[in-house]
Every structure is written in structure tokens, then in C-alpha cells.
Amino acid sequence: MSSERKLVTVTIDGVQVEVPESFTILAAARKAGVSIPTLCYLKDVSDIGSCRVCSVEVEGSDALLPACKTRVVDGMEVRTNTELVQSYRKLMLQLVLADHGLDSTNYCFSCAKNGSCELQSLCRELGVTESPFAPEKQTPRQAVLDANPFLAYDPNLCIRCQRCVGACNSRAHNHTLHTGKRGLRTSILAPFGPDWKATECESCGNCAAACPTGAITEKRRKAYRSWEVTRTRTTCPHCAVGCQLDLVVKDDRIVDVEPAPGPSNRGMLCVKGRSGSFDFVHSADRLTTPLVKNAETGEFEPATWDEALDLVVKRFTEIRDENGGDALAAFACSRSTNEDVYMLMKMARTVFKTNNVDNCARV
Amino acid sequence: MTNTIEDITQDSDVIMLVGSNPEEAHPVLGMQIRKAVENGTKLILVDPRDIGLAKFADIHLKLRPGTNVAFANGVVHILIKEGLVDEQFVSERTSGFDELAKMVESYTPARVAEICNIDERDLIAAAKLYGSAGAAPIIYCLGVTEHSTGTEGVMSLSNIAMVNGKLGRRGCGVNPIRGQNNVQGACDMGAQPNTFTGYQKVTDPAVVEKFEKAWGTDLNPNEGTKATEVFPAAIEGRVKALFLFGEDPIRTDPDTNHVIKALTSLDFLVVQELFMTETAKYADVILPGRSFAEKEGTFSNTERRVQRVRKAVNGPEGPQLDTWIFTEIMQRMGYDQPHLTAEQIMDEISSVTPSFGGINHKRLDSREVGGRGLQWPCLNAEHPGTPIMHAGKFSKGIGTYSTAEYRPSVELPDDEYPLMLTTGRVLYQYNACAMTARTEGLNEMSGSSFIEINTKDAEELGIEDGSRVKITSRRASIESTARVSGKTNPGETWMPFHFQDGNSNWLTIAALDNIAKAPEFKVCAVKVEKL
Ligand code: SF4
Ligand code: SF4
Numbered sequence: 001m002s003s004e005r006k007l008v009t010v011t012i013d014g015v016q017v018e019v020p021e022s023f024t025i026l027a028a029a030r031k032a033g034v035s036i037p038t039l040c041y042l043k044d045v046s047d048i049g050s051c052r053v054c055s056v057e058v059e060g061s062d063a064l065l066p067a068c069k070t071r072v073v074d075g076m077e078v079r080t081n082t083e084l085v086q087s088y089r090k091l092m093l094q095l096v097l098a099d100h101g102l103d104s105t106n107y108c109f110s111c112a113k114n115g116s117c118e119l120q121s122l123c124r125e126l127g128v129t130e131s132p133f134a135p136e137k138q139t140p141r142q143a144v145l146d147a148n149p150f151l152a153y154d155p156n157l158c159i160r161c162q163r164c165v166g167a168c169n170s171r172a173h174n175h176t177l178h179t180g181k182r183g184l185r186t187s188i189l190a191p192f193g194p195d196w197k198a199t200e201c202e203s204c205g206n207c208a209a210a211c212p213t214g215a216i217t218e219k220r221r222k223a224y225r226s227w228e229v230t231r232t233r234t235t236c237p238h239c240a241v242g243c244q245l246d247l248v249v250k251d252d253r254i255v256d257v258e259p260a261p262g263p264s265n266r267g268m269l270c271v272k273g274r275s276g277s278f279d280f281v282h283s284a285d286r287l288t289t290p291l292v293k294n295a296e297t298g299e300f301e302p303a304t305w306d307e308a309l310d311l312v313v314k315r316f317t318e319i320r321d322e323n324g325g326d327a328l329a330a331f332a333c334s335r336s337t338n339e340d341v342y343m344l345m346k347m348a349r350t351v352f353k354t355n356n357v358d359n360c361a362r363v
Numbered sequence: 364m365t366n367t368i369e370d371i372t373q374d375s376d377v378i379m380l381v382g383s384n385p386e387e388a389h390p391v392l393g394m395q396i397r398k399a400v401e402n403g404t405k406l407i408l409v410d411p412r413d414i415g416l417a418k419f420a421d422i423h424l425k426l427r428p429g430t431n432v433a434f435a436n437g438v439v440h441i442l443i444k445e446g447l448v449d450e451q452f453v454s455e456r457t458s459g460f461d462e463l464a465k466m467v468e469s470y471t472p473a474r475v476a477e478i479c480n481i482d483e484r485d486l487i488a489a490a491k492l493y494g495s496a497g498a499a500p501i502i503y504c505l506g507v508t509e510h511s512t513g514t515e516g517v518m519s520l521s522n523i524a525m526v527n528g529k530l531g532r533r534g535c536g537v538n539p540i541r542g543q544n545n546v547q548g549a550c551d552m553g554a555q556p557n558t559f560t561g562y563q564k565v566t567d568p569a570v571v572e573k574f575e576k577a578w579g580t581d582l583n584p585n586e587g588t589k590a591t592e593v594f595p596a597a598i599e600g601r602v603k604a605l606f607l608f609g610e611d612p613i614r615t616d617p618d619t620n621h622v623i624k625a626l627t628s629l630d631f632l633v634v635q636e637l638f639m640t641e642t643a644k645y646a647d648v649i650l651p652g653r654s655f656a657e658k659e660g661t662f663s664n665t666e667r668r669v670q671r672v673r674k675a676v677n678g679p680e681g682p683q684l685d686t687w688i689f690t691e692i693m694q695r696m697g698y699d700q701p702h703l704t705a706e707q708i709m710d711e712i713s714s715v716t717p718s719f720g721g722i723n724h725k726r727l728d729s730r731e732v733g734g735r736g737l738q739w740p741c742l743n744a745e746h747p748g749t750p751i752m753h754a755g756k757f758s759k760g761i762g763t764y765s766t767a768e769y770r771p772s773v774e775l776p777d778d779e780y781p782l783m784l785t786t787g788r789v790l791y792q793y794n795a796c797a798m799t800a801r802t803e804g805l806n807e808m809s810g811s812s813f814i815e816i817n818t819k820d821a822e823e824l825g826i827e828d829g830s831r832v833k834i835t836s837r838r839a840s841i842e843s844t845a846r847v848s849g850k851t852n853p854g855e856t857w858m859p860f861h862f863q864d865g866n867s868n869w870l871t872i873a874a875l876d877n878i879a880k881a882p883e884f885k886v887c888a889v890k891v892e893k894l
Binding site: 149170202232234237239242249261262264268269271272273278280281282283285286290300305309310315320343344350353354356357 | 367368369388389390391392394395397398401540541542543544545546547548549550551552553554555556557559560565574578580581582583585586587588589590593601602603604605606607608609610630631633636637638639646647648649650651654655656657658659660661662663664665666668669670671672673674675676677678679680681682683685686688689690691692693695696697698700705708709711712734735736802803804805807
């Protein structure tokens with residue numbers, strides 16, 4: 001706490017800022033309005049400092065330093081955009097690209113994340129289109145783990161940034177996604193393989209939301225390209241946590257959900273919000289026409305809105321006039337909007353003349 | 364909730380979680396509780412089952428279902444004995460402490476341990492841990508309310524917080540986690556027989572007069588009948604017509620036979636729905652409505668936070684907006700109700716509801732609010748909303764205590780029905796599954812009925828993990844699959860109520876809480892046999 005309060009002054013690309021001494025160079029730069037590219041870094045989730053894309057020059061230091069991991073000190077002078085920094089970043093990005101299994105970005109168009117991949121957009125931003133480091137002999141492709149109904153892991157596209165591990169540990173707090181070793185190299189052990197049911201994974205998808213590339217993805221992602229969709233911010237329809245989410249819409253159909261930073265969910269969702277909150281909207285068995293039961297056959301028959309509404313009005317009026325409003329009742333759904341519930345309640349009290357109105361709060 | 368999810372999971376030293384399984388029923392809250400525990404917050408779990416959080420709990424009181432009031436009275440008893448009463452809070456902000464102290468006198472740790480079937484030392488340790496913490500919230504869920512003594516259970520928990528002065532500040536409070544996404548809103552909006560919007564009482568003539576003026580019509584002065592009492596009233600012929608908006612009581616209400624009997628006793632039943640539900644099959648008229656993704660509006664979450672719902676798609680052709688349907692019925696019954704947009708409806712709500720005075724769509728969409736919603740009470744356009752209730756003063760002035768004694772559940776195990784059954788939710792489905800079961804992957808994760816039974820009972824009954832079993836209560840028999848483990852105590856079983864292939868609500872009892880009339884889902888008596 002006390003270190004939060006002590007302020008230091010640093011200069012970033014000539015801009016002076018005062019920040020708490022607990023800040024990293026990256027945080028200070030964001031405050032100064034200077035943008036530093038990042039890849040493996042994800043605020044509050046992952047800061048392993050492995051990709052080096054955020055490297056900067058610091059006066060008095062021979063080596064370039066990763067902005068996401070280096071703390072500020074008073075009087076520090078930082079340069080984020082020198083030629084040296086630029087070429088180093090490119091080099092690092094070329095290494096990541098090679099690790100991603102590619103010798104150029106020409107393959108990206110076939111990936112589900114094309115257009116919303118952070119590696120791809122960084123490459124474009126820094127002008128990297130090819131990598132001289134790509135392995136001459138292609139390593140054999142590893143099997144994709146996709147037995148989980150919603151999530152898939154393609155190890156071939158993994159860049160070992162470990163943002164997914166950070167998301168499972170410090171967002172979902174579930175600790176089911178680990179790193180392992182494959183030869184000398186770190187690998188990700190994602191619980192989406194054939195034994196997915198036996199793992200502790202809750203299929204919340206917070207790892208997929210954190211993955212910058214197409215390595216861990218929601219399978220829904222395949223159904224659309226990022227430029228084909230629009231997003232609508234709304235509230236999850238399931239439980240009372242009230243998570244904020246974006247419905248991803250293509251051609252008037254919801255194709256996916258993305259987490260949004262709401263006050264109660266702070267960028268997280270659970271499996272129901274992420275994967276179970278919209279299929280029902282487009283379900284083929286939605287009721288689309290009013291139905292009136294034929295008293296003789298007991299079968300439902302389609303009716304026009306006028307026919308159905310007039311029948312409802314006639315019967316409710318008759319019963320009310322014969323027995324008084326207390327013989328009528330109306331229940332609201334505790335999953336519909338405040339505006340809907342208010343109007344139902346108003347209908348019950350003003351025209352049914354009853355206070356027999358309730359909701360399913362008790363069940 | 365009196366507080367926010369953020370402050371109770373970030374600023375608390377101890378969390379007391381009662382009858383709540385947030386990892387499955389409110390998963391994103393569950394994640395934040397796991398985080399709190401990882402960051403050093405102590406967890407006291409009061410729950411009859413070994414739910415997932417049990418492995419993180421510092422103390423787990425695996426109490427007998429239906430004994431929450433005894434537990435709470437026992438904690439107050441210990442707080443008094445241990446000198447953990449916040450004298451200043453009690454004298455300045457509450458009244459009736461002496462009667463409370465007298466009532467809990469007989470709730471000695473030994474007696475409470477006996478009633479609750481827990482270790483007396485754990486109870487004392489839990490009371491001291493909560494009582495001596497700087498900040499500690501009580502968080503509870505339907506495991507407290509769905510009992511014939513549910514309301515008393517809630518008030519008894521509030522006693523603990525009041526006696527110990529843990530209300531009205533960050534990291535404290537008494538925090539019900541509402542079940543469905545807009546239960547809070549439905550109650551706030553006056554879908555209750557005894558209140559208009561914002562809990563304005565139907566029995567208050569000044570309130571009725573205000574609404575008569577605002578709506579330009581005469582209103583019925585009689586307090587209404589609660590939903591769960593409407594069914595008996597229908598069977599007796601007192602209620603003859605019912606308008607059900609988006610509910611499926613055949614699946615979600617206790618004692619299914621009783622519900623069916625009530626629905627078939629009605630002269631006229633209208634169901635407004637998205638799908639042909641089990642309940643809709645009994646309707647005379649079904650009106651197709653619109654889903655949350657096809658409309659503008661707001662939901663109020665368990666923090667009393669009003670947040671926006673926005674239209675993303677047009678949806679199928681044919682259904683109508685629910686507000687359009689209600690408005691048409693009002694007009695056709697002779698009431699001059701214009702068709703309004705959701706935004707205009709919220710303006711009307713705000714004009715008749717003091718606690719919503721500063722809430723409207725424009726403000727919710729503004730930069731000022733920044734996508735964080737507004738927590739009522741929010742009195743006017745300048746009011747920032749109320750994250751923490753009862754700061755400095757109770758909303759009703761002085762806090763009062765409940766002096767309710769422990770009463771056993773209505774239906775306890777006996778020779779014929781020797782096991783206790785409680786019901787609840789699983790992670791992958793929601794209530795009657797009308798929404799979730801239309802996502803194939805969720806059914807693959809969890810798509811059919813099961814019953815959890817203790818290893819010891821299973822052995823005696825010759826039941827193995829995975830055996831098909833028949834479960835019988837006084838009301839009905841169903842079949843399901845046994846899951847044998849130590850999750851429940853011997854003598855106790857547990858079932859989810861989502862699945863129609865063995866829906867526990869055929870078994871549950873329609874005994875109602877004496878005050879709020881919530882059904883006693885959590886406890887009934889059954890026998891289990893191997894098939
Ligand atoms: S889906 Fe959730 S629980 Fe499963 S590995 Fe990813 S973050 Fe962890
Ligand atoms: S995403 Fe999960 S936790 Fe959040 S509101 Fe929806 S159901 Fe509840």
C-alpha cells in the first residue's frame with residue numbers, strides 16, 4: 001500500500017509523468033499517453049515477459065528492457081520508439097512468428113482468428129510479413145484438442161505467451177490449465193482433449209478470451225469472420241450476477257458471445273453466459289404464432305393476433321365482471337426485463353383489477 | 364444485496380457463505396470468491412453438502428438441512444458470550460437487543476450442535492472467526508430461503524450482522540444472491556401482491572391514491588394472493604383465470620401433481636412464452652413473446668444494479684414484443700394505454716418510484732455511468748446510486764431483530780421415508796432449461812437427472828454409483844441415476860431440479876414458508892430403492 005502512494009517522476013519519449021513507484025514502465029507509458037506494443041502481457045492476468053515485444057531503451061542501461069516487467073525509478077528516462085527498439089521488436093516478432101509455425105503471415109487468411117488475431121495485427125503494425133527463423137524442416141503438426149463441445153486448442157498456433165494460463169489461474173481461479181514441457185520448450189496442457197469430462201475445467205472460456213492468436217478458440221469462432229459481424233453490449237440472461245457481454249451478430253443471427261468489462265464480472269463469463277445464452281433465440285421450435293386450444297379436440301390451432309387477443313380480453317373481462325378482480329391473477333417472469341414486468345403489473349392492476357400479481361422469486 | 368460483489372470479495376477478511384453454491388449457481392461470483400480465498404480471505408461455509416468450495420473452506424459446518432435458524436441463533440449466543448457484540452452499533456442503530464439476548468440464551472453451542480448435527484467446537488470457532496474479523500459479509504442463497512422457515516432464516520442471519528456491527532460498510536452486509544437474472548427487478552417493479560414499484564405498499568392509502576392518479580383509474584384495494592397460494596386458490600375455485608408470463612411452474616414449482624391440478628381447475632389460462640413448455644400445454648391461449656436479445660430494456664442484478672439490455676437481432680417473424688401484447692390487452696379492455704418504447708416505460712417507472720427517480724435509459728447509456736449501471740436507491744438525476752445500503756442509518760430508521768425460534772422442517776424423515784431430499788442447481792443448466800437445453804454442448808455436459816446419496820446409505824440399500832433408482836415421496840415416484848459419494852451426510856440426498864427425465868419437483872412438498880410463502884424445496888422425505 002505505502003509503495004502505491006510514493007510518487008516518482010519519469011520521462012517517456014520526452015513526456016514527463018508522475019506515477020506511483022509500484023508502476024511498470026508500461027503502466028507509466030499508458031498514463032503518459034505513449035503506446036507500447038504488447039503481446040504476452042495482459043493486465044492483471046499475465047506478465048511473464050517472454051515475448052519481448054514491449055522492449056524499450058532506458059537511459060543508463062545497455063540492454064533493452066521489457067516495459068511490462070520493469071519497475072519505474074525516479075528520474076528514469078525511457079525511449080520507446082528508437083531505431084534500435086524498432087528493429088529489436090521486429091526481430092522478436094519474427095521469432096514469435098516462427099514459433100507460431102509460420103515463415104510469413106500469408107497463411108493467416110485460413111485461420112478462424114484472421115482479422116482479430118493480436119499477433120497478426122502486431123505484425124502488420126510493425127511491418128513484419130516474413131520470418132527468416134521458420135524451421136527449415138517443418139516439425140510434424142501436433143494434434144488439435146477439440147473434444148470439448150465449446151473449446152479447442154491447436155498447439156501448432158500457440159506462441160507460449162501463457163496468457164491462457166494466467167486467465168485460468170487469476171481470472172477463473174480454476175487452475176486447470178497448466179504449462180508442461182515438450183522437449184526443451186514450454187508447452188500448454190489444455191484440458192480439451194478426449195478426457196475433457198474428467199478434468200476440473202468449467203468450460204468458461206476465459207482462457208480463449210485471453211489467447212491472442214487462434215491457438216485456444218471458442219469453436220463458434222469458425223462460423224464468422226471478424227469483419228462480418230457487429231456487437232451489441234447487453235446483460236446475460238441467466239443468473240443474477242448480471243455479467244456484461246457482447247452479442248456477436250452476423251446477418252441478423254447471434255453467432256457468438258464475447259465477455260465485456262462489467263462491474264460485477266470484470267471481463268469474465270461462465271459457460272452459460274459464454275456458450276448457452278443465445279442458441280435458444282434462433283431455435284427452430286420458437287413459437288411464432290398465437291395458439292388457441294380447440295375446446296373439442298384439445299389441440300392447439302394457430303390464430304391471428306386479433307383472434308387470440310380478443311379471446312383473452314373477452315374471457316378475462318367476463319370472469320372479472322362475474323367474480324371480481326380477485327378471481328384473476330398474473331405472474332411475471334423473473335427473467336424478463338424491468339419494463340416488461342412493469343407493464344404486466346400495470347395490466348393486472350389497471351384492467352384485471354387485481355393485486356394477485358407475483359413473480360417466480362420464490363422458486 | 365446490501366453490498367456489491369466487488370467489495371464483499373475484495374475488502375473482506377472473512378466470508379460467511381450460507382446455503383449457497385455460487386460456483387455452480389452464480390459461477391462468476393464463485394470465481395471471485397475463489398480469488399478472495401486465494402488472496403487470504405478466510406471462508407466459513409455453512410452448507411449440508413461438500414460443494415466445490417468446501418475444499419477451500421477454513422471451517423465447513425455441514426449442517427442438517429432446514430436448521431439455519433438454530434445455527435444463526437447459536438452464533439448470536441456465542442457472540443454475546445464471547446463479548447463480540449458491537450455495543451455502539453447495537454445501542455445507536457438497533458432496538459430490541461435485550462429480547463434477542465433472552466431468546467438466544469437457550470441456544471447453547473451444545474444444543475445447536477445437536478440440532479444441526481455439527482461439532483460444537485466448529486460452531487464456536489466459526490462464530491469467533493466471523494465475530495472478530497474486521498470486515499466480513501454474510502452471503503446466502505436459496506439454501507436459506509427455500510424452507511418453510513425461510514424468512515426467519517434470513518432475519519436470523521441479519522441478527523448476526525447487526526449484533527456484530529457488520530452492516531453499512533465495505534466488505535460486510537447481508538447479501539442474498541438472487542437466483543434468476545431479474546428476480547431483483549421483478550420484485551422492484553412491483554410484481555408482488557403487496558407492493559407497487561419500489562416496495563410501495565398496496566395497503567398504504569396514500570400510495571394507492573398516488574397510483575390511481577398517475578394511472579387515471581380505480582385500483583383494487585385488497586392485498587393480493589402470493590403466487591404459491593394462487594394454486595390452492597385455483598383448486599378451491601377462488602382464482603379462475605391466470606395470465607402466466609414466461610414461467611413454467613409444472614417444472615419449477617414443488618409438487619407437480621398439485622400444480623397440474625391447479626392449472627386444470629382454472630376456467631382460463633393464458634401463457635406468454637418463447638417455447639411450448641410443459642405448462643403451456645395446459646393453456647387455453649398461448650401468445651408468443653420476444654427474447655432478451657430482441658428488445659431494449661433493463662435487468663437489475665443481485666446488487667440492485669440496473670443494467671441495460673439491448674436489441675441485437677430482430678428474431679423470428681411472428682412473435683410480438685411483450686410490452687406490445689400487454690398494451691394491446693389494456694387497450695382492448697378499455698384502458699387508454701398508449702404503446703410506449705422501453706425507454707418511455709422506464710421514464711414512467713422513474714416518475715412513480717422514488718428509489719428509481721434518477722434512473723433512465725439515457726443516463727444508463729451515458730459516459731457518466733460508463734457501463735457500470737446504477738444501483739437503487741438512486742433518487743434523482745444527480746444521485747450517484749447506492750452501492751452500499753444502510754451506511755450510517757438503516758433505510759427504515761432503526762434496525763430490529765428477529766426473535767424467531769428454530770422450528771423443524773414440515774416433513775422430516777420417518778420409517779417409511781427415511782431419507783431427507785434437498786434440491787438445487789448444477790453449473791451447466793439453468794432452471795427449467797428452456798434456454799440452456801437448446802445449446803447442444805450443455806446437454807452433453809449435463810443433460811440428465813441424478814440423485815446424490817451417501818456411501819453408507821447406498822451400501823445399506825445395495826445401490827452402486829450409476830445404479831438406476833426409484834425415488835418415492837408422499838406425493839410421487841420418479842426414476843433417476845444414483846451418484847454415490849460422501850458429498851451429502853448419511854441420511855441426506857440431493858437432486859438438481861432441471862431435468863425432465865427425473866424432475867425432483869414431483870417429489871417436493873408444497874409446504875410454504877409462513878411469511879414469504881417460498882416453497883420448501885430444500886427439505887422433504889423420500890425413500891430410495893434400487894431398480
Ligand atoms: S475454460 Fe475456463 S476452466 Fe477451462 S481451462 Fe479455460 S479458463 Fe480454465
Ligand atoms: S455469465 Fe454466468 S455468472 Fe455471469 S450472469 Fe451469466 S450465468 Fe451468471
